[in-house]
Amino acid sequence: MKKLLNTVYVTTEGAALHKDGETLVAEVDGAEKTRVPLHMLASVVAFGPVQVTPALIATCAERGVTLVLMARNGRFQARIEGPVSGNVLLRREQYRRADTPEEIVRSIALGKVSNQRAVIRRALRDYGDEMAPAACAALEAACDRMALILRRLQFSDSTVDEMRGSEGEAATLYFAVFDHLIRSPDAELRWSARSRRPPLDSMNALLSFLYTLLTHDCRSACEAVGLDPAVGFLHRDRPGRPSLALDLMEEFRAPLADRLALSLVNRRQLRAADFRKMDGGAVLLTDDARRTVLTAWQERKREERQHPFLQEKAPFGLVPYLQAQLLARHLRGDIDAYPPWFWS
Template sequence: MKKLLNTVYVTTEGAALRKDGETLVAEIEGEIKARVPMHMLASVVLFGPIFISPALIGACAGAGITLVLLDRIGRFQARIEGPVSGNVLLRRAQYKASDAPDEIVRSLVIGKIANQRSVLMRALRDYAGEYHPDVRGAVEQAAMRMAQILRRVEHVEPVLDQLRGAEGEAANLYFSVFNHLIRSPDAALQWAGRSRRPPLDPVNALLSFLYTLLTHDCRSACEAAGLDSAVGFLHRDRPGRPSLALDLMEELRAPLVDRLALSLINRRQLREGDFVKQDSGAVFLTDDARKTVLTAWQDRKKEERVHPFLNEKAPFGLVPWLQAQLLARHLRGDLEAYPPWFWT
């Protein structure tokens, strides 16, 4: 729970962080704005140009508190952390499994497709009487075809390229009707397809920002479980890429991020004016909008659901840590297969 709730986000450019005894102190223009005991911290996430004292950096590294540096629009820049602890036998098992990852990839893909389909089905239930018949039919057709892909993935002999192809096919179906889930009166807040690095419209800007936050949590969860976040199964290895963290977040994208993004837009907590477009065409959240999203993200992580495998209630924000632990147990041989997390 400590790693779930005790993340500090610093979004005000020009803020300064320093160490005072065993306390993190945040200041703006010399005025103290917050004091947080360091024993309560698991990580600190900084957006844009924030000053960090060398004493604080050293204290965080020694205490196992991760410092994550993002640019002002939320793109990952660096992590500062002390020695990474982990079980060498677990990591050897992970590296061996990465050479033949088909069964693990099958579980990841099943979880992702099932959760994407659940988002579509939830929209059909929530707006049952409001959809135009043609729109409802399009969403139902996409959900039906995704169910067919899901059955295919569950029952055929897993072949890595075919599993990746099924994951891509289902994602195309999901995003082909994603705009039907948006109910904002703002013409700018419409979906025309995925764009990133940089995002080219407000919805993509919001999704990219939230995916960055989820990636941070998944990476921390992998390392906390003693896993190597750079060696994945679904995502190919690439220098500097946290492939395992990206694997872990695939089944969580739709219920944790996409649903939150839709809620923020459909409840009109975010409007067209909460985004800025640069001369390059890139679109980003404003400073105030980022704070709104961060507050909603933290609230979302506190919501509880019954974990389908553990059969116990757990907050959304704890799910990456639970899944990383279950993956570690599978790699150690304690579980026959990796159990994906299903959103209900």
């Protein structure tokens, strides 16, 4: 089993990163805060204005350590990496299959919808007795409708556009009942609808931040196995968009990012005061809240689950790498189909 690769998150504005021998050193106001051996790192993610020395950038590129720069709100800004490695034959097959992606799209959509439904069913099992009857009825109705969508995806001879439509319908159902999964007493943390670029309320700000972290991990997973993260199957190609990374993360959005967001809010680790509204209407996490989320994110990635296809236990953080490997094996013809990751 491959070791889980490590990521350093730098959230303190004005922090300075530099190289000291074979070590990354982080300083704030001239005082050293931490140091990490470079051989232990897969990537460094910096939020807001953080200084990085040219020597550290060059060493990270040489060692295969990716440096990612994010805005204060977690929006992706830049990615610095060295020469990209990859199997040219694998990528050529990826490009060919992108022209006829029906079966891969079907697998991804099945994994995403099934995992969204599993999150709702878990909430009904854990808290159904405490919910209002109307909330339980709405969640049950969404589960029933999503079960029909799963059968349609699995058994009907749908086109790619029809499968994308089914995936979109399931997402609409899921987010329509998402507020019933929130148990926080803070009115500011209630859910109304999905908003992004910018997020317009606290829950959307939290989800967008977690989705950004998940996208980074999925992109790294694609590159680690030699796939091109820009050429996807479910997501259409668009300049500057990591379509394959977005494909890969669809299976993990609900069980990894959404459930973590709900846990942080429902356990009152995040409250209304942990978010701030900007003049333009965007809502952002405070610096302390970002640190809370990043700590919880790293802890969640260490939790182990049984992989349904490999029948081995693996930490959450390694699952994107395993799925990228399985996709690469399918493209090479080693396995007949891409097996989605089902959470239970």
